[in-house]
Amino acid sequence: MDLNGHYLLAISGGVDSVCLGHLLHAAGVRFSLAHFNFGLRDQESDGDELFVREMAAFWDVSLFVNKANKEEFEVVGKSVQMVARDLRYQWFEDLVDENQYTGVMVAHHFEDQLETILLNMLRGTGIEGLYGMAEKRGFLIRPLLPFKRSEIEEFMVENKLHWRIDSSNKKNVYKRNFLRNEVIPLLLQGFPDGLMTLDDTFQRLKDTGKAFFHLFSEWKSENIKEEGTFQYLDIASVKNLPGRHSMLYYWLRDYGFGYADVVEIYGAIEKAGSGKVFYAGKYMVNVDREMIILGEYDLGQKELKIEETDISLSVKSGKYDILQVDAPIEIDRDANNAMFDLEKLKFPLTVRNWEIGDKFVPLGMKNEKKVSDLLIDLKVPVIQKRSVSVLCSGNEIAWVVGYRISEHYKSDANTKKVMYFKKR
DSSP states (O other), X not given: OOTTSEEEEEOOSSHHHHHHHHHHHHHTOEEEEEEEEOOTTTHHHHHHHHHHHHHHHHHTOOEEEEEOOGGGGOOTTXXXXXXXXXXXXXXXXXXXXXXXXXXXXXXXXXXXXXXXXXXXXHHOOOGGGGTOSOSEETTEEOTTTTSOHHHHHHHHXXXXXXXXXXXXXXXXXXXXXXXXXXXXXXXXXXXXXHHHHHHHHHHHHHHHHHHHHHHHHHHHHXXXXXXXXXXXXXXXXXXXXXXXXXXXXXXHGGGTOOHHHHHHHHHHXXXXXXXXXXXXXXXXXXXXXXXXXXXXXXXXXXXXXXXXXXXXXXXXXXXXXXXXXXXXXXXXXXXXXXEEEGXXXXXXXXXXXXXXXXXXXXXXXXXXXXXXXXXXXXXXXXXXXXXXXXXXXXXXXXEETTTEEBGGGOOOTTOSEEEEXXXX
């Protein structure tokens, strides 16, 4: 903690936050107060606010008070507690940004930590859910995490300090209250030292988690290849890998895929489900023949115009330098690049998404071929097909960008000037 900093203390009026306020005041730490009156307990909530105002005056610190409208709690799929939490923390973040506070102090203690971990386990969690709350994360600071509630109350009683009691904490309407009032006391009847044992277990699991994420980071850097907007994972590198579901999950979770999605994705691998696709938000996973490919779902190409004097092209599949070179010139046989007889092109050229029904005469052929058939023949993965664009001269396709040019626009013995698209 920076003793020269200026902190914001989230204060409800309960024993934990009031205790933390007294400790900060006694230590000479500069702080202000933030109290959110949700109005869920009517007069009792207003009593909490009045008490906090009195504490602000006693400590001679500034106070911010916010109030919620009942309409704000009407969020589909979210409990009142979750909505209240989101409103509270967003407000704290805004106050930090506006006033440049060093951080926000919150008074979570040991039992809060245990309840959080148990709730995570009951809802379904990976190893990080067993970490619980961090003592410091972002702008949030939790100095009381090592202390039990009984120790906090003992300090307050010994020093004849007062606090507010939230009557709703005694009601088992909320899952956290049920754990606090029913489950944990019952657990301690059979295991008197259970709290400390669980804390030790969670600390060991946290350390194990750190080891896992270190190994995962190395595995990811060695096996996940990036090219343009896509990421690639060789199926062979994960097929017999111990903990493969976890490896896939921690790769894909930042893109919106859950553990259940990963189980389905790996199921497609085991069934050799080439071409199978999975969606999460704007992202898509394609299980191809030898690769798992991750990329954005919406890769539509905005229509572009290319003038004869342009020197570059940027499309979803990559960036190109546009050069004009006198013929004769050695043919570039890299499929990513393209060479055209400049005189055969009609400007401005147009770049757009390929469409069902598009046809052209591929280089080396005499007859038209559908672009869709060309992409199938070249075994282009489903996810990459969405980002394929075509370059048109007039109404004709001159190039399926990155794959094949048209026979009609190739440079030949009569070419004087070549327009050369070279991928960077």
